[in-house]
Amino acid sequence: MTSLILSPSEQDFITRGVEKGFRADGRGSLDRREVTLRTNMISQANGSARCRIGHLGLGTDVLVGIKAEVNTWSPGEPESSGSIVCNVECSPSAAQEFEGRGAEDLNVELTQTLDRMFNGPQSGIDMSKLCIIPKQAYWVLHVDALVLDVKGGIVDALVWATRAALLSTKLPRVVVESVADEDGNLQSEFDVVDDAEDQVAIEGVENLPLSVTFNQIGKRFVIDASEQEEAVTQASLTVAVSPQLEICAVQKGGFLRGFPPSLLSEIMQAARRVARDEFPKFKELYVAAASYQAGDEPSTGSTFLGAF
């Protein structure tokens, strides 16, 4: 993460505050900052979403674009399943140290986190429905995330944005035909319908998980850490929870310390509780994003930047 330099007294202030249940911005330890969501702003992508956690200018900002491509099957790959490929890039506009290869480690870590949550049946998406013709062609969903600003809580912003983007993704309809070739064998061919109106959503996207990241500061933990709180964090745990409240992925970050098993158990319980409250909140934001009209805000630039 970005290396924010805090004085020892600041660090002490934050640590002791968290242990007493106070946070610098007045939130409770299980409160998330305000989330803003916008979808479908990138016309070239099959689906897109932008998520900001925190308020304008002082938040973590992530933009996710989904592009669907047809891939030819090669022996060794699963025979009737599509695939999801995640890629996260931190833009140098987020922090100076992301310039050049500076963000490489962070990119790898975030890509792996997203991949663990979304690539596979644990994401809730029906991967077999992404197959067009078994042993021949399948959809590959490229989830490309661009991190525009980092002010703490990057993983959660990524997951919220990815979930919104996948929910808004529309795949072109595919028509599969079986034709008999010269030897009388049935060959399957497919045609992608090139009609912007004739598109389908991905099956199973309602089951996509949301993530909650817990940062351990002192002896207590908080969710959605701000930049200062992250600088004092010794260890973090990201838990992905599905709408059915199952645990989809767990990943521990931070190399300074571990968790006692009892704290780990407490965190997992809290994760489920928090996720249960966040799914309706997400739905509300997503519905609002879908009905967001360009002309609603005073025009200070393009729609893209308008509300942000």
Add this chain to the structure above:
Amino acid sequence: MSGAVQDRRRINGPGRSVEPIYTTTPLDASLAKGRSDGRGLDHMRPIYAKAGPIASTAQTTGSASGSAFYEQGSIRISCAVYGPRSGRKTNARRAHFECDFQYAPFACSSRTHTQTDEHEISLFLSNTVGPAIRLDSYPKSSIDAYVTVIESDGKMATLAAAINCISLALADAGIEMYDTVAACSMGLRGSQWVVDCTQMEEAECSMLVAYMPSVDEVTGVLQNGKTSLEMHEQAVQACTNVCVRVYAVICRALQASLE
């Protein structure tokens, strides 16, 4: 996989080569008749661990500070630790600890499989073993652990074995630690958690827990796949218990290396 990223460290084969597809049916992977090697569902594979095989009595510069060789069933891993030494990334307050994880090209069942996630695993290992080291004792220096997987059998199990191997090598190097980290993995078969799954037994949902018994701290948790909260907690509990047994083996190996 065709179109895979070219690994510049190795001489790659032709662009499109795949593992042969076998016509005979594989061994029955279901556990209805018990596990193929006769283990109980909560038994790990037998472990052989040795600290210090890459010791060099003649040279003092350029040789590894500590090393270890670890075997668990057919998983074979070797680790060399260099440090504390001066490094590129220095922090004035603590040592910079980094793991470099690498599969040997012949380690996995598929040759191209080895290249994909080595970097991610390296980061995960650094985060998991890091909490055990007294980094504050070595400011401005660098501690590097180089792990080479000679043979792999089960992804999560190999990761767990790598963690155990690094702990052993770090202790062999004489680096101050709070405790050695012991790790174990589990796979979910049906509604039963099975300890230490081989590649054949590996399932959709698997869990890895790295634990420091003396300090009672879980330094690493990794879960792949979906499961309910209750099952997850059951697994963490069971894993911590198995980790204590692995810890005993690592300690015994360290004692043996002193004799």
